[in-house]
Amino acid sequence: MSMENSKTSIFKKVLMALSGLFLLIFLLQHFIINFLSVINPDAFNDVSHFMGTNPLIQFIMQPILMLGVVLHLVMGVVIEQRNRAARPIKYAYNKPDKNSSWMSRNMIITGVMVILFLGLHFYDFWLPEIKTKFIDGDFSGKLAGAEGYRYFTELQHKFMSPVRIIIYCLAFVFLALHLLHGFQSAFQTVGLNHNKYTPTIKKIGNLYAVLIPLGFIFIAVFHFINASH
Amino acid sequence: MSTEKGLNITLKVWRQKNAQAKGQLDTYEMKDVSPNNSFLEMLDILNDDLINQGDNPVAFDHDCREGICGACSLHINGEPHGPGRNVTTCQLHMREFQDGETIYIEPFRAKAFPVIKDLIVDRSALDRIQHAGGYISVNTSGNTQDANAIPIEKENADKAFDAATCIGCGACVAACKNASASLFVSAKVSQFALLPQGQVEAKDRVLNMVKQAEAEGFGPCSNTGACEIECPKGISIENIARMNREFLSASLTK
Ligand code: HEM
Ligand code: SF4
Ligand code: FES
Numbered sequence: 001m002s003m004e005n006s007k008t009s010i011f012k013k014v015l016m017a018l019s020g021l022f023l024l025i026f027l028l029q030h031f032i033i034n035f036l037s038v039i040n041p042d043a044f045n046d047v048s049h050f051m052g053t054n055p056l057i058q059f060i061m062q063p064i065l066m067l068g069v070v071l072h073l074v075m076g077v078v079i080e081q082r083n084r085a086a087r088p089i090k091y092a093y094n095k096p097d098k099n100s101s102w103m104s105r106n107m108i109i110t111g112v113m114v115i116l117f118l119g120l121h122f123y124d125f126w127l128p129e130i131k132t133k134f135i136d137g138d139f140s141g142k143l144a145g146a147e148g149y150r151y152f153t154e155l156q157h158k159f160m161s162p163v164r165i166i167i168y169c170l171a172f173v174f175l176a177l178h179l180l181h182g183f184q185s186a187f188q189t190v191g192l193n194h195n196k197y198t199p200t201i202k203k204i205g206n207l208y209a210v211l212i213p214l215g216f217i218f219i220a221v222f223h224f225i226n227a228s229h
Numbered sequence: 230m231s232t233e234k235g236l237n238i239t240l241k242v243w244r245q246k247n248a249q250a251k252g253q254l255d256t257y258e259m260k261d262v263s264p265n266n267s268f269l270e271m272l273d274i275l276n277d278d279l280i281n282q283g284d285n286p287v288a289f290d291h292d293c294r295e296g297i298c299g300a301c302s303l304h305i306n307g308e309p310h311g312p313g314r315n316v317t318t319c320q321l322h323m324r325e326f327q328d329g330e331t332i333y334i335e336p337f338r339a340k341a342f343p344v345i346k347d348l349i350v351d352r353s354a355l356d357r358i359q360h361a362g363g364y365i366s367v368n369t370s371g372n373t374q375d376a377n378a379i380p381i382e383k384e385n386a387d388k389a390f391d392a393a394t395c396i397g398c399g400a401c402v403a404a405c406k407n408a409s410a411s412l413f414v415s416a417k418v419s420q421f422a423l424l425p426q427g428q429v430e431a432k433d434r435v436l437n438m439v440k441q442a443e444a445e446g447f448g449p450c451s452n453t454g455a456c457e458i459e460c461p462k463g464i465s466i467e468n469i470a471r472m473n474r475e476f477l478s479a480s481l482t483k
Contacts, residue, residue, distance in 0.1 A: 010450075083407040086340050090338065093333035190477070191470045
């Protein structure tokens with residue numbers, strides 16, 4: 001591949017699509033683990049400990065995930081600049097709703113809302129983990145003097161604040177909007193559009209975009225209600 | 230002819246002296262417009278009135294007036310070629326509008342489509358994209374092979390034909406929030422990519438046309454689908470996926 005080709009917007013959009021698809025798989029995995037906290041706290045603890053201490057996940061998958069987020073974010077900003085530059089003078093009177101969805105036109109807004117939430121999420125969960133493990137050197141996954149793993153207790157603790165819950169729920173609404181367009185868009189970008197498969201991809205995309213964020217919201221509200229009793 | 234009631238309408242028309250001038254929306258009242266007039270006929274009547282009053286007529290592009298040349302343009306009430314579907318402005322009729330309606334008429338807006346005067350924009354960027362690869366090289370030696378002698382799968386022949394119906398009007402660019410020419414480029418790439426004759430130059434074609442489109446200042450594709458809704462020829466964004474596919478596979482070796 002020549003440098004020239006990789007400078008094109010198509011190439012950059014393919015990177016966005018591939019990182020987006022990777023994030024979709026990651027998010028599904030994340031959801032399944034979180035859902036364990038509802039149906040089986042012990043299993044949630046075990047899997048959390050595995051994910052938090054397994055070297056393959058810690059030192060291979062986690063950096064790939066970081067790279068994916070950064071790539072997606074950087075390309076999104078670059079693409080957005082090019083999007084805007086292509087029409088310096090706007091229409092005085094425009095009816096974009098007649099030909100396209102709000103979601104498809106506002107990926108940068110919904111995307112930025114998601115990254116803002118990710119910032120909070122890192123502060124809440126990821127930074128404390130890093131501190132416990134790599135600064136305090138505690139890989140036990142247990143609180144001092146406690147019997148079982150600490151992950152479930154920590155999760156419950158985080159979901160006690162109503163403000164957190166509201167921010168959390170809002171973030172997933174934005175994610176749903178992002179994915180209602182993004183899921184099927186990623187397939188189109190990498191060149192997969194076929195009358196035999198595309199209608200199914202769109203259906204699965206809509207299901208994913210609604211059910212997964214709704215599932216995360218359910219988990220948060222579930223723990224909030226449980227904790228306040 | 231028709232006994233239908235004439236329409237009274239208010240026009241807000243973009244007037245701009247030349248490429249450098251600033252330009253603004255001017256208001257014109259039109260009385261008793263026949264619903265059977267085409268949109269361009271309505272503008273002809275406006276221009277007759279303006280000329281009779283000693284004013285400058287509104288400059289707008291048009292040629293065939295039967296929906297096949299791609300010369301007419303106009304962003305009408307917030308949509309390229311107006312509210313109709315699968316029609317060009319010249320095939321749009323005043324019966325699509327209500328009595329008493331205000332109609333906004335603006336030029337197609339894109340960095341790559343600079344305004345020349347009033348509603349006329351320079352769409353030669355699309356020509357330059359074509360020159361970058363939208364052709365097949367054939368020897369005109371007198372013994373050129375008859376194209377029909379090569380068997381082509383019916384489905385591909387139909388899709389190539391559909392893509393070839395693009396008239397290069399630029400409505401896809403005008404509709405796109407990113408002023409992307411992806412639908413146009415993909416139609417021009419697809420009409421050859423689907424045929425055996427197009428294979429020889431396939432890689433250079435897609436690479437060069439895509440790069441030319443970017444050099445002209447057209448934006449990236451966000452897959453909003455606005456283009457295919459507004460395209461007067463109903464070109465499908467399936468072609469954009471094909472273009473991306475062609476681009477990626479050509480990139481692997483070029
Ligand atoms: C980090 C915050 C995020 C930002 C700033 C962001 C931004 C964007 C933007 C601007 C686009 C559209 C580009 C365009 O077509 O014009 C996009 C597409 C997409 N995003 Fe995100 N996004 C973010 C997070 C995510 C997450 C967490 C996921 C998945 C779980 C995701 C999945 C996708 C997918 C699948 C696409 C479609 C790619 C395509 O159109 O080809 N994004 N994103
Ligand atoms: S693809 Fe459709 S809208 Fe775009 S230039 Fe061709 S005919 Fe016009
Ligand atoms: S004037 Fe030829 S297509 Fe409208």
